[in-house]
Every structure is written in C-alpha cells, then in structure tokens.
Amino acid sequence: MTAxxxxxxxxxxxxxxxxxxxxxxxxxxxxxxxxxWAYPPLMLALQxxxxxxxxxxxxxxxxxxxxxxxKNRRLQIATLGNPAMPMPNFVGAIPGMTxxxxxxxRRRFRQSKxxxxxxxxxxxxxxxxxxxxxxxxxxVFGYQPDDFVPGCQPRHGSADFLDFAKDAAVSLFV
Numbered sequence: 001m002t003a004x005x006x007x008x009x010x011x012x013x014x015x016x017x018x019x020x021x022x023x024x025x026x027x028x029x030x031x032x033x034x035x036x037w038a039y040p041p042l043m044l045a046l047q048x049x050x051x052x053x054x055x056x057x058x059x060x061x062x063x064x065x066x067x068x069x070x071k072n073r074r075l076q077i078a079t080l081g082n083p084a085m086p087m088p089n090f091v092g093a094i095p096g097m098t099x100x101x102x103x104x105x106r107r108r109f110r111q112s113k114x115x116x117x118x119x120x121x122x123x124x125x126x127x128x129x130x131x132x133x134x135x136x137x138x139x140v141f142g143y144q145p146d147d148f149v150p151g152c153q154p155r156h157g158s159a160d161f162l163d164f165a166k167d168a169a170v171s172l173f174v
Contacts, residue, residue: 024048027165028057029173033065035075035105038117040174042066042124048170049127057124058161060134064141067131067148072117076102118149125151130164132156 026048030041041063045055065071079085079092079101091097109116115123125131133148135155145155165171 024051024053024170025164025168026053026055027161027168027171028055029161029171030057030059030063030066031061031174033062033071033075035077035102035117037063037174038066038072038075039114039120041172042117042120044172045129046120046124046127049124049129055128056130056132056161056164058132058134058156058158060137060158061140064133064137064143064148066117067121067133067152068143069147069149072121072149075117077105121149122151125149132161134158134161 026045028041028045030037032038041057045057048055059067065075076098079087079097081089082092083089085092085101092101106116121131131149131152133143133152133155135157137143138145138155
C-alpha cells in the first residue's frame with residue numbers, strides 16, 4: 001500500500017520466451033526461356049536456398065522451357081532486339097547469328113565454369129527449391145506433366161502461387 005492507502009501496483013516481468021524464427025521466403029516468377037534469362041531465377045533461388053530461405057519458382061509462358069526435359073538443353077540467346085548485344089541490332093537479323101551468339105555464350109560459360117542450365121536446375125531442385133510449372137501455360141503450349149524434369153512439382157495455378165508469394169519477403173518477376 002502507498003502512503004495514501006491505495007494498493008501498490010506490482011509488475012511481474014514475463015520470462016523471455018524465444019519465438020520460433022520464421023524462414024525468409026523468396027517467390028520468383030520466371031517468364032523467359034532464353035539461355036541468358038534462365039540463369040537469374042536459378043542462381044537467385046539456389047543462393048537463397050543455401051541461406052536457408054524457403055524458395056519457389058513459378059515457370060510460366062516461355063519460362064517453361066527452362067524446366068522442359070528436352071528444351072532446357074537447347075536454350076538460345078536472342079540476338080535481334082537485344083540491346084545488350086555487342087553488335088548493331090540489324091546484325092542480329094542475319095541468319096545464323098542466334099546460333100553463333102548462343103555458341104559463343106555457352107563457350108564463355110564453360111570457360112568460366114558456369115554449369116549448364118540442366119545441371120544448375122538439378123542443383124536448385126536438390127537444394128529444396130519448389131519448382132512449379134504454370135498449369136495455364138502447360139495447356140496453352142500442349143505440354144504433358146512428364147515433359148518436365150524430375151523433381152518439378154505438379155502443375156500449379158497462378159492463384160496457388162500467389163498464396164505462396166503473399167508471405168514472401170522478396171518477390172521477383174524475371
């Protein structure tokens with residue numbers, strides 16, 4: 001009691017209870033199926049998974065080529081309309097330039113010890129990244145579930161992927 005007769009408030013401190021740490025989450029939407037656009041989603045996913053993040057990649061439209069069993073080994077570099085190409089744009093229209101640029105890029109990747117797309121994709125899946133093919137795009141392109149590399153998740157709708165992405169700390173559209 002205080003001097004005025006009012007009861008004295010007593011505070012009790014609660015013991016510190018460790019809250020479980022929620023894993024960071026990365027959601028990636030991969031829309032492009034060229035050789036140069038295959039690496040960013042795969043590399044980012046692999047690095048995030050190595051950091052312990054929960055990671056999923058949603059492959060839609062031409063991005064499906066990255067996870068397609070046959071097409072992911074034949075991805076090419078588009079020369080026409082690619083402003084980053086070290087040549088005038090009109091040169092990209094010459095027959096054979098796409099094949100030449102692709103061959104040169106693949107050689108540079110080998111020399112730099114960059115794994116091919118199919119090998120990098122295997123590392124991504126082995127690291128626990130969820131790889132989702134877009135159901136809508138599968139239907140549009142006439143693919144079958146067994147057209148994709150082993151380890152891919154079943155076809156996924158965009159609404160389903162949004163349920164994963166809504167809690168992501170980082171979301172990327174590539």
